[in-house]
Amino acid sequence: IRSILPQPNYDDGSLAPIVLRLAWHCCATYDVQTKTGGSNGATMRFIPEITDEGNTGLEIARNALEPIKQNYPRISYSDLWTLAGKIALESMGCPTIPWKCGRVDCLTSDKVPPNGRLPFGDKAASHIRSTFGRMGFNDQEMVLLLGAHGLGRCHKKFSGWDGKWTQDPIKFDNQFYKVLLEEDWQLGVVPETGRSQYYNGDKSLMMLNTDLELIRDEQFAKWVRVYAYNQSLFFKDFCIVFGKLLELGIERDSGENVLLPT
Ligand code: HEM
Structure with a gap:
């Protein structure tokens, strides 16, 4: 997996951010109440999930990983995509993320969760709480996971x-929180798409509305300050919560075998 990530002609020179986003979106459909969605099953291979607006562009990551699946057919897509997210993060400087194998791919589309479960960037703090709360995360964990927006970028052709x-989008660190607190964010519009977003002073960086909600909402902001000023704590806590994300909806029997999605 590590060997397919460097791509000098792609974005900032690496597929790692989009591979990470693939892993996150596989897991982000989880609903703790109904125990549906999540990475088990690799349901993103099927309609409607594959056509969810939020998954636009992720075929780049899936296609890049496909030769590995062809070479090692015994690994399930659900294991490959989540493992790739872990490896992508580690390739950008993140410490070791816990990951366990054993996910089982669905053979049919019966278990595909409905579209609309992924968070949307122009929404408010209440939307962050409802989508991540549905996955089973608390405020601190939401702020931690959003720290991954220090990596990669938005694309006009995908999200608009x-x-x-951040200035170095293929280096994993706590810069996202720092720039959130330190830059002066002004609302603007992407000329070609009409999408509203925030720009810093020299317009070299951007934020979504959901990102800025992390400093407007005091319960979120207190965690932004904690992690902006304590990178080693961020590293430690991020690895735990990302490991938890990768395990959402994975039920193992006493022999550590993963049960098929219900
Ligand atoms: C409120 C929650 C979130 C919203 C609204 C959101 C939204 C977005 C959007 C609109 C993009 C740009 C897509 C594109 O145009 O290519 C993006 C990119 C990205 N997101 Fe998020 N996201 C959220 C949470 C997360 C989380 C929890 C993670 C990981 C733990 C994550 C990881 C990434 C990464 C790595 C990219 C860059 C992908 C690339 O460079 O191709 N996001 N996100």
Whole structure:
């Protein structure tokens, strides 16, 4: 997996951010109440999930991983995509993320969750709480997971938003929280798509509305300050919560075998 990530002609020179986003979106459909969605099953291979607006562009990551699946057919897509997210993060400087194998791919589309479960970038703090709360995360964990927006960028052709959150989008660190607190964010519009987003002073960086909600909402903001000023704590806590994300909806029997999605 590590060997397919460097791509000098793609974005900032690496597929790692989009591979990470693939892993996150596989898991982000989880609903803790109904125990549906999540990475088990690799349901993103099927309609409607594959056509969810939020998954636009992720075929780049899936296609890049396909030769590995062809070479090692015994690994399930659900294991490959989540493992790739872990490896992508580690390739950008994140410490070791816990990951366990054993996910089982669905053979049919019966278990595909409905579209509309992924968070949307122009919404408010209440939307962050309802989508991540549905996955089973608390405020601190939401702020931690959003720290991944220090990586990669928005693409006009995928989401309509445009630009990167931090100056070094293929280095994993706590810059996202720092720039959120330190830059002066002004509302603007992406000229080609009409999407509203926030720009810093020299317009070299961007934020979505959901990102800025993390400093407007005091319960979120207190965690933004904690992690902006304590990178080693961010590293430690992020690895735990990302490991939890990768395990959403994975039920193992006493022999550590993963049960098929219900
Ligand atoms: C409120 C929650 C979130 C919203 C609304 C959101 C929205 C977005 C949007 C609109 C993009 C740009 C897509 C594109 O145009 O290519 C993006 C990119 C990205 N997101 Fe999020 N996201 C959220 C949470 C997360 C979380 C929890 C993670 C990981 C743990 C994550 C990881 C990423 C990464 C790595 C990229 C860059 C992908 C690339 O460079 O191609 N996001 N996100």
